[in-house]
Amino acid sequence: MKKGATLFVLAVTIVIFLPALLSFAIKLIPGRVQPSLNSTEKIYGKYVAVEPFLATRDNLSAIGTSIKNPNLKNIDDVVISVYDQVGNLLRESIVNGRNIPDGDFIKFKFDPIKDSKNRMFNVILYSRSVDAASPVEIFYTDQYPISKKVVDNQIICLDESSKQVLILDIANKDSCNKLNVVNNNGFTMSYVDFYANTGVFGVASDIYGQMIGRLLADFTFFVIYSFLVLILVIWSSYIYLPKLFSQED
Amino acid sequence: MNVSFGKNILGIILLAVLLRLLIMPFYFHPDIKTYNFQASFLQSGVFNIYSYLAEEKARLPLKEEFVYFPLTYYFLGGYQVIASPLLGSGFHSWLYNAGVSVTDQIGTFRYLFLLKLPYLFLDILVGFIITLFFIERKQKKLALKLWLFNPFSIILIYVYSNVDIMPVTLTVLSLLFAKNNKLVLSALCIGLGGAFKAYPLLFLPILFLYANNIKEKLTVLTVACGSLLLILAPFLTTESFKQSTLVSGLTTRMLLPVINIGFNEAILISIIPVMVLLSYVFLKQSINTKNLEIYFFAVLMILYSFIHFHIQWLLWVVPFVVIIVVKGSEGIFSEENKRFNILIFLSLSLALSIPLLYNDSSMTFSLLRPISLWFSLLFTPFNIVSRIYDPYVLQSILHTLFASFNIVLIWHLLRKQEL
Numbered sequence: 234m235k236k237g238a239t240l241f242v243l244a245v246t247i248v249i250f251l252p253a254l255l256s257f258a259i260k261l262i263p264g265r266v267q268p269s270l271n272s273t274e275k276i277y278g279k280y281v282a283v284e285p286f287l288a289t290r291d292n293l294s295a296i297g298t299s300i301k302n303p304n305l306k307n308i309d310d311v312v313i314s315v316y317d318q319v320g321n322l323l324r325e326s327i328v329n330g331r332n333i334p335d336g337d338f339i340k341f342k343f344d345p346i347k348d349s350k351n352r353m354f355n356v357i358l359y360s361r362s363v364d365a366a367s368p369v370e371i372f373y374t375d376q377y378p379i380s381k382k383v384v385d386n387q388i389i390c391l392d393e394s395s396k397q398v399l400i401l402d403i404a405n406k407d408s409c410n411k412l413n414v415v416n417n418n419g420f421t422m423s424y425v426d427f428y429a430n431t432g433v434f435g436v437a438s439d440i441y442g443q444m445i446g447r448l449l450a451d452f453t454f455f456v457i458y459s460f461l462v463l464i465l466v467i468w469s470s471y472i473y474l475p476k477l478f479s480q481e482d
Numbered sequence: 483m484n485v486s487f488g489k490n491i492l493g494i495i496l497l498a499v500l501l502r503l504l505i506m507p508f509y510f511h512p513d514i515k516t517y518n519f520q521a522s523f524l525q526s527g528v529f530n531i532y533s534y535l536a537e538e539k540a541r542l543p544l545k546e547e548f549v550y551f552p553l554t555y556y557f558l559g560g561y562q563v564i565a566s567p568l569l570g571s572g573f574h575s576w577l578y579n580a581g582v583s584v585t586d587q588i589g590t591f592r593y594l595f596l597l598k599l600p601y602l603f604l605d606i607l608v609g610f611i612i613t614l615f616f617i618e619r620k621q622k623k624l625a626l627k628l629w630l631f632n633p634f635s636i637i638l639i640y641v642y643s644n645v646d647i648m649p650v651t652l653t654v655l656s657l658l659f660a661k662n663n664k665l666v667l668s669a670l671c672i673g674l675g676g677a678f679k680a681y682p683l684l685f686l687p688i689l690f691l692y693a694n695n696i697k698e699k700l701t702v703l704t705v706a707c708g709s710l711l712l713i714l715a716p717f718l719t720t721e722s723f724k725q726s727t728l729v730s731g732l733t734t735r736m737l738l739p740v741i742n743i744g745f746n747e748a749i750l751i752s753i754i755p756v757m758v759l760l761s762y763v764f765l766k767q768s769i770n771t772k773n774l775e776i777y778f779f780a781v782l783m784i785l786y787s788f789i790h791f792h793i794q795w796l797l798w799v800v801p802f803v804v805i806i807v808v809k810g811s812e813g814i815f816s817e818e819n820k821r822f823n824i825l826i827f828l829s830l831s832l833a834l835s836i837p838l839l840y841n842d843s844s845m846t847f848s849l850l851r852p853i854s855l856w857f858s859l860l861f862t863p864f865n866i867v868s869r870i871y872d873p874y875v876l877q878s879i880l881h882t883l884f885a886s887f888n889i890v891l892i893w894h895l896l897r898k899q900e901l
Contacts, residue, residue, distance in 0.1 A: 443853075447591065
């Protein structure tokens with residue numbers, strides 16, 4: 234009897250705490266669900282993608298996006314650079330085209346930006362390939378309103394010596410090779426921002442919080458479901474607890 | 483004494499239902515939405531789901547074919563009609579949502595709970611049917627506990643949303659009727675089970691061999707095939723029905739593993755051991771009321787051993803395992819039977835682990851998406867293993883072990899019944 238009770242309690246414990254256990258394996262927390270993939274833009278040579286976004290948590294650690302690499306033709310580096318609003322380069326991440334299967338979701342990882350929450354960033358994605366015949370293509374979504382990627386007082390340039398893409402003040406437009414921003418006044422890149430999980434229990438509490446929040450949002454179901462569970466717990470306790478204490482089998 | 487036994491059974495049922503209630507709303511396998519999306523067209527008056535899906539494919543958000551036989555469609559569609567006041571107005575938009583974030587939609591927990599409710603009912607019913615195989619109360623109680631608390635059926639039905647519980651109920655009923663010499667009812671259950679999914683037809687040769695004389699054998703064949711054909715008849719001329727059901731899943735996987743013997747001819751590996759078993763039964767006339775469940779068990783375990791099986795298929799054999807294990811719990815072979823029980827547990831555990839290694843994220847952590855979408859970001863066991871070893875080789879090793887254990891288990895059972 235007691236062995237059965239122990240096994241049952243173990244089973245219920247596993248069921249209830251499995252999400253918490255698995256949460257320890259979640260190293261990167263997404264800022265959002267990836268939006269739909271509606272159109273693409275070719276990225277190569279002078280053609281770069283720029284996307285401003287607002288970080289929703291601290292420890293911004295990766296940007297993920299879906300990339301087409303037809304026939305795996307592009308074997309050059311694809312670079313993501315993260316800038317603050319005044320054009321300071323904060324992070325850079327490189328993935329070689331050989332590691333970009335056609336249409337796959339690629340995460341560009343970098344060291345966490347600790348105080349990223351509620352800050353605006355500019356993400357620039359470009360390819361070191363100059364071959365128009367083998368560009369990578371970035372997916373865009375029509376889920377969000379059309380918006381400008383580069384503000385009027387800034388330009389995107391290529392620094393010839395370091396081969397880095399820079400965001401400069403428009404006053405410096407003559408000092409650099411201006412790049413063409415695809416979809417500058419158009420759709421949003423279909424990306425996902427990721428944040429490092431630095432807390433031991435933070436993710437677990439977020440997960441249970443999300444679950445309880447959505448349960449409560451369907452309040453009628455929550456009440457009926459909780460009532461059913463409670464009735465079963467009380468009823469089965471009424472049957473089994475006296476037996477457990479009397480050591481009956 | 484009666485009151486105490488009744489209270490015991492009630493307690494077992496209550497705990498079993500409680501455990502299932504804690505799982506039902508929180509695990510999502512995409513299949514439950516796909517086949518319920520397809521079944522929802524019954525409310526709109528669609529009789530032939532196969533041709534409807536083929537004609538409307540371009541405009542539907544979910545493009546899969548309906549791979550089950552017609553009774554599954556009518557059962558699920560009919561249940562949705564009954565449950566529609568409880569499912570609410572958001573249910574159809576949930577079904578039509580083909581996006582990744584569908585499990586984030588408010589109402590998901592309610593829909594998953596309600597859609598799995600028929601499975602709960604059938605699950606408990608199967609438990610009661612299994613108790614009817616035994617006379618002693620101790621065995622009845624053990625059988626009920628083993629069925630209701632084994633992790634395999636709980637995971638397969640409520641985590642993987644296994645619609646196979648419907649034909650499983652009928653195959654267990656078929657076995658019960660056969661053991662009570664009600665062959666017509668037994669054959670009818672096989673036919674009806676086959677109208678949900680094809681696999682119950684695997685037991686038809688066994689039932690045929692079990693029947694005593696030519697008249698009974700012909701009756702079994704006529705009732706089983708007749709009832710099945712009666713239900714399938716309106717769909718047999720539909721090309722999409724043939725494509726979706728007759729040439730997919732179990733039928734094709736049985737024909738895939740072959741040994742090429744030249745001149746465009748091949749030996750079908752999975753069919754050999756099944757035919758060996760049936761030939762053995764015919765030769766020795768060894769099938770009888772006492773051991774019928776062994777042959778139901780053996781056919782399925784042979785099949786799993788030699789084909790690439792879907793995880794949901796494992797549910798088919800669990801009731802027969804429970805019956806065999808409980809039968810072996812008493813008597814002179816008890817100690818050997820304990821080792822048998824360990825081996826069968828290992829075998830089923832291996833069987834469950836093999837599909838977890840498939841390169842399919844919906845088989846593992848993504849099942850917890852209703853709790854949080856973040857779980858879909860976790861690496862699958864396939865990804866983890868591929869960092870250190872070839873996951874396909876590992877699958878092959880596990881499947882080989884599984885097949886080896888099954889051969890021994892079947893041999894042991896056949897040998898035991900001859901002693």
